[in-house]
Amino acid sequence: MGYNRGALNMLSVTEARERILSHFQITATESIPLIACVNRVLAIDIAAIHDLPFFDNSAMDGFAVRSEDISASRVTLKVVADIPAGSTPKVTLKPGEAARIMTGAQLPDGANAVIPVEDTDFHNRAAGTSAPEKISFERTLKAGENIRPRGMDIRAGEVVLKKGQTLKPQDLGLLAMLGFANVQVYRKPRVALLSSGDELLAVDAPLESGKIRDSNSYTLAASVESAGGEVIHLGVAKDTRESVEALFQKAISEDVDFILSSAGVSVGAFDYVKEVIEANGALNFWRVNMRPGKPLAFGKYFDKQFIGLPGNPVSAFVGFEVFVRPVLEQLSGKLGSSRRRIKVRSAEEIESDGRESYLRAKLHEENGVQIAELTGHQGSGNLLSLVQADALLIIPAGVKCVPAGQEVEALLL
Ligand code: AMP
Ligand code: MG
Numbered sequence: 001m002g003y004n005r006g007a008l009n010m011l012s013v014t015e016a017r018e019r020i021l022s023h024f025q026i027t028a029t030e031s032i033p034l035i036a037c038v039n040r041v042l043a044i045d046i047a048a049i050h051d052l053p054f055f056d057n058s059a060m061d062g063f064a065v066r067s068e069d070i071s072a073s074r075v076t077l078k079v080v081a082d083i084p085a086g087s088t089p090k091v092t093l094k095p096g097e098a099a100r101i102m103t104g105a106q107l108p109d110g111a112n113a114v115i116p117v118e119d120t121d122f123h124n125r126a127a128g129t130s131a132p133e134k135i136s137f138e139r140t141l142k143a144g145e146n147i148r149p150r151g152m153d154i155r156a157g158e159v160v161l162k163k164g165q166t167l168k169p170q171d172l173g174l175l176a177m178l179g180f181a182n183v184q185v186y187r188k189p190r191v192a193l194l195s196s197g198d199e200l201l202a203v204d205a206p207l208e209s210g211k212i213r214d215s216n217s218y219t220l221a222a223s224v225e226s227a228g229g230e231v232i233h234l235g236v237a238k239d240t241r242e243s244v245e246a247l248f249q250k251a252i253s254e255d256v257d258f259i260l261s262s263a264g265v266s267v268g269a270f271d272y273v274k275e276v277i278e279a280n281g282a283l284n285f286w287r288v289n290m291r292p293g294k295p296l297a298f299g300k301y302f303d304k305q306f307i308g309l310p311g312n313p314v315s316a317f318v319g320f321e322v323f324v325r326p327v328l329e330q331l332s333g334k335l336g337s338s339r340r341r342i343k344v345r346s347a348e349e350i351e352s353d354g355r356e357s358y359l360r361a362k363l364h365e366e367n368g369v370q371i372a373e374l375t376g377h378q379g380s381g382n383l384l385s386l387v388q389a390d391a392l393l394i395i396p397a398g399v400k401c402v403p404a405g406q407e408v409e410a411l412l413l
Pocket of ligand 1: 197200217262266268310311
């Protein structure tokens with residue numbers, strides 16, 4: 001069986017992704033301090049354990065009053081208490097009485113409305129001014145005005161956050177309001193990352209002839225982290241069986257969900273990654289009918305799942321988005337995907353070679369329609385064109401030409 005049998009013995013993108021995903025299960029959960037919860041995925045539904053607000057309180061700085069005492073003509077009330085935020089009112093308002101009250105302070109019994117201080121003859125007082133003996137004002141007030149009643153926002157028992165949600169800063173605030181000092185979240189997926197190739201230099205090394213800097217380690221580590229995973233850096237393997245094997249050995253001694261590598265899975269004379277997997281594990285597949293990124297390997301090294309991305313920087317990135325991000329999202333228990341797909345129109349005619357293609361494009365809006373323009377030549381080493389792109393246009397398998405103006409699907413970056 002030759003290597004150039006074309007699409008016949010190659011998996012489609014969808015089939016490859018389904019095969020990969022079927023080998024990963026959701027990770028364990030852990031309880032962690034609330035402060036560490038941003039971007040983590042909730043492992044349980046969160047139900048409020050009490051009403052919010054927990055007590056009737058004032059929405060304004062002003063005076064708590066009985067709406068029955070108020071009429072359209074001028075009213076003067078006796079101020080019988082001063083209620084700062086955080087205190088417990090010690091009075092019950094009787095007819096003709098009011099209490100000074102601050103925003104968020106608990107409403108005294110008997111009161112059913114708050115007159116804002118600006119609407120009384122006690123406005124424009126400096127902070128620290130003690131409460132007056134009387135206040136007068138001239139406006140009507142309905143029962144309930146400027147009051148935030150108990151349970152107005154949330155009722156005890158109400159589910160306010162759902163299992164599978166990725167926690168945002170405001171979610172942390174809500175959990176704090178409800179008294180969750182620790183939260184049950186899914187453990188972060190852990191990924192052992194390696195690059196491979198004799199040509200690779202460290203980012204701080206001077207360039208030498210024939211060498212390039214290892215950029216995939218940075219793109220992929222950041223991608224893993226952006227998808228909620230944790231990276232264990234294995235380093236860079238040389239193009240020898242021993243070196244590749246040594247890094248893979250390191251990976252299996254780590255508590256990781258899978259090994260992620262780039263390069264060395266093609267048909268080059270020094271592409272040992274694939275060989276090492278075949279020798280000490282199992283190769284499920286190593287090519288996908290896509291562009292860029294055909295040489296994409298999936299298998300096991302001993303018992304560890306392994307995903308081998310192509311070496312070219314754009315191919316590695318696209319391979320990550322198409323196959324690895326979904327794995328991380330599945331492992332992390334996340335509901336839905338963080339990458340949105342939308343319909344756009346191509347500004348130009350696009351030729352394709354019949355593989356499912358992911359093309360770098362910039363979007364702009366014209367009359368409510370998203371128009372996509374390619375960001376430059378689509379060589380898989382041209383990282384700048386990816387940097388300038390805000391979407392990957394998806395040209396389906398079998399399509400050789402997309403006319404200008406035709407609708408295509410875009411994966412938003
Ligand atoms: P390979 O799959 O090993 O044939 O690599 C394909 C292309 O990707 C070659 O041009 C490599 O130099 C390049 N490449 C491989 N690994 C990296 C990396 N870590 N960073 C940047 N380019 C890489
Ligand atoms: Mg190589």
